[in-house]
Amino acid sequence: MMNIWTITLFLLGAARANEVCYDSIGCFSDDEPWAGTVIRPLKILPWSPEKIGTRFLLYTNENPNNFQILLPSDPSTIEASNFQTDRKTRFIIHGFIDKGDESWLVNMCQNLFEVEEVNCICVDWKKGSQTTYTQAANNVRVVGAQVAQMLAMLQLNYSYSPSQVHLIGHSLGAHVAGEAGSKTPGLGRITGKIQGPVSPAPEHVRLDPSDADFVDVIHTDAASLIPFLGFGTSQQLGHLDFFPNGGEEMPGCKKNALSQIVDLDGIWSGTRDFVACNHLRSYKYYSESILNPDGFAAYPCASYRAFESNKCFPCPDEGCPQMGHYADRFAGKTHEEQQKFFLNTGDSEDFARWRYGVTITLSGRVASGQIKVALFGDKGNTRQYNIFTGIITPGSTHSNEFDADLDVGTIEKVKFLWNNNVLNPTLPRVGAAKITVQKGEDKTEYNFCSEQTVREGVLLTLTPC
Structure with a gap:
């Protein structure tokens, strides 16, 4: 038919x-x-x-x-x-x-x-x-x-x-x-x-x-x-x-x-x-x-x-x-x-975005929670972006990408934060031994290190290695 x-x-x-x-x-x-x-x-x-x-x-x-x-x-x-x-x-x-x-x-x-x-x-x-x-x-x-x-x-x-x-x-x-x-x-x-x-x-x-x-x-x-x-x-x-x-x-x-x-x-x-x-x-x-x-x-x-x-x-x-x-x-x-x-673009003007890749090597105690970073450069700084959520294990490495609403320019430091929003009487301390940030367009890599660890909700600043 x-x-x-x-x-x-x-x-x-x-x-x-x-x-x-x-x-x-x-x-x-x-x-x-x-x-x-x-x-x-x-x-x-x-x-x-x-x-x-x-x-x-x-x-x-x-x-x-x-x-x-x-x-x-x-x-x-x-x-x-x-x-x-x-x-x-x-x-x-x-x-x-x-x-x-x-x-x-x-x-x-x-x-x-x-x-x-x-x-x-x-x-x-x-x-x-x-x-x-x-x-x-x-x-x-x-x-x-x-x-x-x-x-x-x-x-x-x-x-x-x-x-x-x-x-x-x-x-x-x-x-x-x-x-x-x-x-x-x-x-x-x-x-x-x-x-x-x-x-x-x-x-x-x-x-x-x-x-x-x-x-x-x-x-x-x-x-x-x-x-x-x-x-x-x-x-x-x-x-x-x-x-x-x-x-x-x-x-x-x-x-x-x-x-x-x-x-x-x-x-x-x-x-x-x-x-x-x-x-x-x-x-x-x-x-x-x-x-x-x-x-x-x-x-x-x-x-x-x-x-x-x-x-x-x-x-x-x-x-x-x-x-x-x-x-x-x-x-x-x-x-x-x-x-x-x-x-990716923004959801309203300004639509422009700059993509970054971040790799973190963790240090400190075993804990569960969420890892965030913010980038600081000579042109400004980003808000905090989530890199990893799950079991935080010292020595483990985690990577993610995000689209920032500005180009921070030359990256001068990175701020690290972890949260789990669960009461833990042992007050574990977690840190980032090394954070590598890469710009997507020119493939430039920036390395930042720290030997410190911090409690939940406390910012840790990493400086160039």
């Missing part, structure tokens, strides 16, 4: 493909892989450029708060603007139900101005995104062609190389970037921040490594909101694919009952931050990474489970890439064309 998908695809395949053409950006059909598939069963054509109403909003270091409108069909709008051909250009492209003059896009531009002189262009296609998800996913094709048209105009009229261009796309905006990249040979970079298709898709209809010289992807919502549906995907889409916190559930984004019952086309209406928290985290991580060049180090690892089991520390000899703005510093350093990287 044929199932419902087989019947649907048979009927769709029987229908002739339709096509629509628009001046200067080409033709678009509703044939496979854009329609008539399990992932995209409905035959829908993209809207016209006029109906989508795409705008290119230019912000620069000279006009950080007020945009200038650029038209890909009119080079004079470039000449009349603050666009500088001796600077890189970064396009920020929003996704489903969003808009190009939303505060997060402008804030990202302003963060960029803190670290570089750049042309920052927000691509506003809100009329084409504020519709059903299926229609918006098809409108992506026209918006991508319009971005490519802008890049072609810059190259033709101003000899502006596509290698100087970076497309930053969130949600369906990542696929706008992919569409533009597939039409623009030599494009420098694409950053995709959580992907639009809700299931694995062929390269023609999603971002892939061939779309730019360097493609990096941040996954923050690979889990399903509804069975077999989710905003994101765990599919590898770039040269570097980053999975912060495992790529599914972000700290501070607890799934709720509402997210399980709303449908995909209605999920964003009035509940964006409430329901789609995981989905929105990716652009927040990227924006913060601009101002934190070393706060989002990501570790190559087979899986998040392996990463959490302390099997992927420290960084390999070639180092670790930074998720976000500075990921391109790692271009060409991987052994594989595509690779997965994992890291």
Whole structure:
């Protein structure tokens, strides 16, 4: 017996493909892989450029708060603007139900101005995104062609190389970037921040490594909101694919009952931050990474489970890439064309974290309890982090890793504490004969020693050996 998908695809395949053409950006059909598939069963054509109403909003270091409108069909709008051909250009492209003059896009531009002189262009296609998800996913094709048209105009009229261009796309905006990249040979970079298709898709209809010289992807919502549906995907889409916190559930984004019952086309209406928290985290991580060049180090690892089991520390000899703005510093350093990287973040701003590995050799009496350490450096100190819980045996060695909310710099001392919260009339004393601390990124090791022991709840300071 044929199932419902087989019947649907048979009927769709029987229908002739339709096509629509628009001046200067080409033709678009509703044939496979854009329609008539399990992932995209409905035959829908993209809207016209006029109906989508795409705008290119230019912000620069000279006009950080007020945009200038650029038209890909009119080079004079470039000449009349603050666009500088001796600077890189970064396009920020929003996704489903969003808009190009939303505060997060402008804030990202302003963060960029803190670290570089750049042309920052927000691509506003809100009329084409504020519709059903299926229609918006098809409108992506026209918006991508319009971005490519802008890049072609810059190259033709101003000899502006596509290698100087970076497309930053969130949600369906990542696929706008992919569409533009597939039409623009030599494009420098694409950053995709959580992907639009809700299931694995062929390269023609999603971002892939061939779309730019360097493609990096941040996954923050690979889990399903509804069975077999989710905003994101765990599919590898770039040269570097980053999975912060495992790529599914972000700290501070607890799934709720509402997210399980709303449908995909209605999920964003009035509940964006409430329901789609995981989905929105990716652009927040990227924006913060601009101002934190070393706060989002990501570790190559087979899986998040392996990463959490302390099997992927420290960084390999070639180092670790930074998720976000500075990921391109790692271009060409991987052994594989595509690779997965994992890291943890904070549960709210500031999201940046620095990973440390600690190994403790215990001394003193046998006891049971919990061992904690705090690191003190020339840039500050951490809170106490748990290293071991169980039977404390002199001479035994225990290791753990943790993600601190600051880089302490050069580590100058370590404070050791043990507790068991059980009354013990013998008042046992426990110490740390040696503590080795390693920074994950540069693999630097610091050794600290002490011959002392302390009672429960008393801090012991270890100094360099």
